[in-house]
Amino acid sequence: MTRNGNGYVVRVLVYPRAEVLDPQGRAIEDALGRIGFDGVERIRAGKTFEVSLNAASRAEASEAIERMCRQLLANPIVEDYSVEWLSR
């Protein structure tokens, strides 16, 4: 990382909200059943983003991540997101 500040790597997980039907998860459950995986109880299918970013501090990085999740990465009407720190 060349800029000023520190590099952080953050994982964002975006899943359909619990009350919203998850057609993709259902489809995968069905497909797994068809090919013989009978122990599967439930699948939730979501998106993940690994974000590498530069920020002056972890607090600032955290604030930026929250904003980008709300503004772009997740749609609050249908999705929930969570953030995990992969570095520092």
Added chain:
Amino acid sequence: MTRNGNGYVVRVLVYPRAEVLDPQGRAIEDALGRIGFDGVERIRAGKTFEVSLNAASRAEASEAIERMCRQLLANPIVEDYSVEWLSR
């Protein structure tokens, strides 16, 4: 969980392989740049699955998860996957 055996919850993360083009990641990087997030160095965009399954043992669950990743959840030709245990 009603069946015999134990319940496990596993998270599968699927990302484009490093050497493969990731148009989605690039597009999101650009979009974040356009809306003013200038600290973002890189985004990898992937899929995630939260799998709840029943198995006689963790070893068996693990084996089933590996198989389902290879057969259905990930496309080994263009994607890498990793598995994280959320329960037990």
Added chain:
Amino acid sequence: MALKVKCGIVVFPGSNCDHDVYYVLKRVLGQEAVFLWHQETSLQECELVVLPGGFSYGDYLRAGSMAAHSPIMAAVRRHAEAGGRVLGICNGFQMLLEAGLLPGAMRRNRNLRFLSVDVHLRVERNDLVYSSGYRRGDVLCMPIAHAEGNYVDSDEALDELERAGQVVFRYVDADGSVAAAANLNGSKRSIAGVCNGDGNVLGLMPHPERCAEDLLGNGDGLALLAGAVQAGGARVGRLAAAAGG
């Protein structure tokens, strides 16, 4: 000759129905039509702004999500708030949702596949400029072509939407009845198109611009676009009739 209405069609990188709308507005309806570039901040005094279909920025995140942040969207928002007409078709509808100019969100189609077929729509209210060329209850045929047209919102929000009469088009069968089999993408309450509270912003998934000429075998969409450019004040006004009807 009637006064021409100036129409602006916003071009985003990845828009691909921009020319189709332009053709109908300009050549079929004889209006003044211009393309507006997504990076502009002025609408060049257009009375009608159309957000066309396509795959803005490839729709690589959620359909319409990246375009919703384009510079021109601030101007579109102001235009809408001032009562100006804004029509979002397909990807344009998705952008209006992502930008919060219309309520709700889209998920992937129920069968997780792109769907390119003709569907039937029922006109739920005809007191908007856009639907004034139809009668309430009319059953129209229009093509859809999308992978994310599965409209959703919370039950309370949907109740409110219905109560306020903001559902303008619903997917129905050929007889005009709501039926699961006719709701191909799986939209909540078979919703195909909604408007804002004032009725000046309309979004719909089907493509009226692809069925606005007899030569293409279907003219059902023409009245919608003709309505959108119909003369008269830009402000539509909140219409109580819808709630009553």
Added chain:
Amino acid sequence: MDAGLAAEHGLTTEEYGGLCDLLGRVPTYTELGIASALYSEHCSYKSSKIHLRRFPTRSRRVVHGPGENAGVVDIGHGWVAAFKMESHNHPSFIEPYQGAATGVGGILRDVFTMGARPIACLDSLRFGDIDGERGARMRHLVDGVVRGIGDYGNCVGIPTVGGETGFHSSYNGNILVNAFALGVCRRERIFTAVASGAGNPILYAGSRTGRDGIHGATMASEAFDSESEAKRPTVQVGDPFTEKVLLEASLEAMRSGVVLGVQDMGAAGLTSSCFEMAARGGAGVDIDLDLVPLREASLTPYEIMLSESQERMVFVTQKGQEQAVASILSRWGLQASTIGRVTDDGRARLTFGGRKVADMPVEPLVDGAPVYDRPAAPPGDLVHRQEDVEPEAPDDPLGALKRLLGTPELGDKAWIYQQYDSTVRSNTIVGPGADAAVLRLKGTPSGLALTSDTNPSYCWLDPRTGGRQAVAEAVRNLATAGAEPVGMTNCLNFGSPENPEIAWQLRECISGMADACRAFDVPVISGNVSLYNETEGEAVRPTPTVAMVGVIDGLMDLGDEAEIHRLLGCGFWRPGDRVLLLGNEGDEFGGSAYQRLLYGVEAGRPPAVDLRAEAALCALLRRARRTGWLSGAHDLAEGGLLVALAECAMAWGLGMRGHTGTSPLSLFSEAQGRALVTLAPARVDDFFATAEEFGVPASDLGEVGGDRLVLGYDGGVVDGAIDDLRAVWAQALPRAVG
């Protein structure tokens, strides 16, 4: 550097020796890579060139024949159409979604590099067995290919308006994915991929270069074997969004007047684009590989030259105009980098890290690739293959019809084409599901008709007849829409030409196609050859896919504007219309759907193709269209008369009642040169008179109406409810792909 390494690159000892002679020294590693790509079957056509020369390539309409990125024909009113078809068979077998997607991307670039705006795509697909347990992998391939084609074309916004889909066990190890694209532009705006003017800059635009598909061209020139896995290059991932902006930016740049030549990077990437562009201009190029935008810093010059990363283009501009092009590109979010200059000494000089890594003569490498006249011999079992097997007469023709309609081969293809946007660009009058797709051409009174056809079983039984049939069927399909054929492209999918039987198939198929092209006066303006479609010695059925384009001059002459889309389709829609059968009857069952799909018999001689009779039929169809007599027309193809009638009935859910004097077996004959037409009763007499004038036999089968298909024949009657037929037909494919 030695001959062993050359062999690993697919060069023969002679080819390697020739290369050393040409350079006057041993090649560098980068040079070896470049030469092997240019000499590959895929780029050099070394095994097919000698046969391809048989195709007629000229007509008064042809503006550019084979040799350009796409062929160009004049379609009237100041417009030209550029079109081409390409295979993406190998990549699609390895990774169906990306393989098929990038196939569409490649063919679109071939069209818009000509300055033409793409307005339509077709896809011709062949899969293996999809039924049962063993079909799981094939179903996965079908799903991936269809999604890949759809997602790419849909995103770029080019409608897929037709195509074909076939199934046969010979494709179990090698599926075929052939993509066609057509673009239009004003005649004076057509572009060619030429590098000219010493000192002019060469610009690179689009995606960065990665390790994708290195050796793609050589791989497409080899059969699959157990080692293919290990040699697998990084899979090319399509980025349709970049394609779309590249398309818009390129067309804008070409219109701006500062661009001299444009070429996309297709097979063999930067190598073929630079060499071919230079060769066309009789020029040379100096390229600094350090200036090529890379995805990973560690790429070697060899890799940079051979990468097949998608969505990349090179532009040659006027000196000093780099900035003008760059600013157009940047408006669309694309970067342009000047990577070199045109020279006038006919050599390609590449430097990397300040060192020269290649210095080769352009012309001899591009045009001087070896040409082989490979030994050809008919297959040893040909006589046996062509022995007629007496077909069994059906005890229940309706049952046989239903079984045929219920096969994926003859079933409804809507499951596929509903995943493709077929109406974007608002030109589609007749979309997928008819004999030919029909588009209006905005700003003119004309329409364009498109079709893609081939019958691999016929070609396997008798490649020459099969080749003739493919062309004849395409012309016939266009004629049902009233369109005059103006040009043809093709994709020749065969096994290894090093096998004399395959070389023979190739030669014979081409001869048959060329004969037919001459008979119908249709020039071949572009095409593609895909050889080595075989696995463990098992070759695909010879599959010469023909895609043909026709012009309908005066759409409005055909009938009432609001009815044109129905008139041009191939269904019954107006009760009371008469249904006429045109063409000679005859019992022909070799390679027929009836024998293959119901009895597992693929034997005998394919139906004879009488080119004169076909031409007369097509001329009659066009004439009848133009006079506005016809309310519909449908050619008889796979499955024969009864299947064709059922298709007409299912189209709008309107049946017919009629009679034919033939035997029940004849209902399934695939005798060629036949079509159904419908017309108002008042037109029938005129039509019969005209048919006689054209020398085309015609008979009145009956009347359109009702919700059943009722057809009496010698000894009985077929009487089926359309709803029942439709249920079987519509479910055939969804059920099979499950």
